Amino acid sequence: MTHEDIILSINNLAISFKSFSGRVRALRGVTIDVVRGKTIAIVGESGSGKSVTVKTIMRILSKNEKIESGSIVFNNKRDNEIVPIDLLKLSNKHMQREIKGKKIAMIFQDPMTSLDPTMKIGKQILEAIFAHKKIKLKAAVEQVHQLLETVGIKNIKAVMNAYPYQLSGGMRQRIVIAIAISCEPDLLICDEPTTALDVTIQSKILDLIKKIQKARNLSVIFITHDLGVVSRIADQVYVMYAGKIVEYGTCNDIFYDPRHPYTWGLLESTPDMAYLQERLASIPGTPKRMIGDVKGDQFAERNRYALNIDFRMEPPFFKVNDHHFAATWLLHPKAPQIRIPESLRKRIDLMKEENRNG
Structure with a gap:
């Protein structure tokens, strides 16, 4: 694939954290390509390195964090030309002014971490617009109205004058999405944006993200541990364990022809009302803390095969x-x-049958 096809390329990214116990290896040679206009999902248990990966894209780094190797190349479109930019080499000032919000935006799991509880919603969206656009107040207010309509909010004036605590979790997440797309970014990163919401609202937020992506030709990175969510939104899936990608392919590859035992475990342990079992399968043991030098397959101790x-x-x-x-x-x-x-083969056969009949 060329620069025109790939909007973001993570290559051999290795990150560690200093701790009292020693050097914790959070990422160990992660390589991911994001295709323009498509959605990739990064899946895995908590602690696998998903959030560290996307926070590094946004240069949200901890004080004890060290980037040991790798690059994150953003293929920026400017004046009908593709200009590759290694995000790890940019100054903090350039990253803040030219990339964050303007070219790459991020939605977090808890919308209250992104919203100022002391500021009205309308003013918060206006601030996001003014941060990257030279625009008059009247035009900016009109844009706020359009953004709120885009994310499915009807009582616009009331919401603009409300504080975050006065809104439901689903409404707050819609506001965060509105802020994220306010400066028309090329890439949207969603870090488990539906985890804190109930199932009905989750579905609506997922549909909203898909609708906005299609309308704006957005590229999306979606972080989740919920494979049910992945099946609805992803084109490409990366399965992550202990700081490494262990399997990747199209959504059909991962769901209909999984090859890694860890992927088998994730699929078997996902609740599915269409395939009822007396007892839900689980992956034995817990993920290891990656301290110091490691050898072998880090999933081996939990892998019955x-x-x-x-x-x-x-x-x-x-x-x-x-x-x-x-x-x-x-x-x-x-x-x-x-x-x-x-048991997994029977579940996959049932999924295939449902798709044929659907």
Whole structure:
């Protein structure tokens, strides 16, 4: 793919944190490409490195955080030309003035972390517009009205004069989305934006993000641990464990032909009303803290299909097809032929049947 196809390219990103216990390896060589106008989802359990990855894109770094290697190249469109920018090499001032909000915007899990509780909603959206646009007040107010309409808010005047605490969680998240798209960014990062909402509101927010993406040709990075959400919004899926990508492919690849045992575990442990079991499957154990030097496959201790080599050597990526790769020794030509768990195979067959009939 060319610069015109890829809007953001993360290459071999490694990040560690200093702690009393030693050096914690949060990211270990993460490589991700985001295609223009498409949605990628990064999935995995808490602590896998998803949020660290996207916060690094936005240069939201902790004091004890160290970028050890890698690049994050944003292929910026300017005057009909593509200008590659390594975001890790930009000054904080340039990042704040030219990239954050203007080119890349982010929506967080809890909207109250993004909103000022002491400021009315209308003024907060106006501030976001004035931060990057030279525009008169009247035109800016009109734009606020348009943004609130875009995110599905009807009682616009009342909402503009309200404080965040006076709105519901779903309404606050709509406001945050309005602020995020106010300066027409090219890339929108959504860090678990529906986790704190009830199921009905979750669905509406997901539909809203999809609608805005299609209307504005937005590229989207969606962080979640909920594979049910992924199936609704993603074109490409990256499965993350212990600071590494362990499998990636199209949405169909990951849901209909998963190859990594960790992906099997995530899919098996996702509740599905269409496939009822007496007991929901779970992944045994807990994720390891990546302290100091590590060797082997970090999922090996939790993997019931682990081979001896898993405890000694980290697996490379093996090709499943041109757009589907998985880092598991089970795909090695000399590995024993271990099949997908029967309960998961039945669930996948049911999903395929539903799609054919749907």
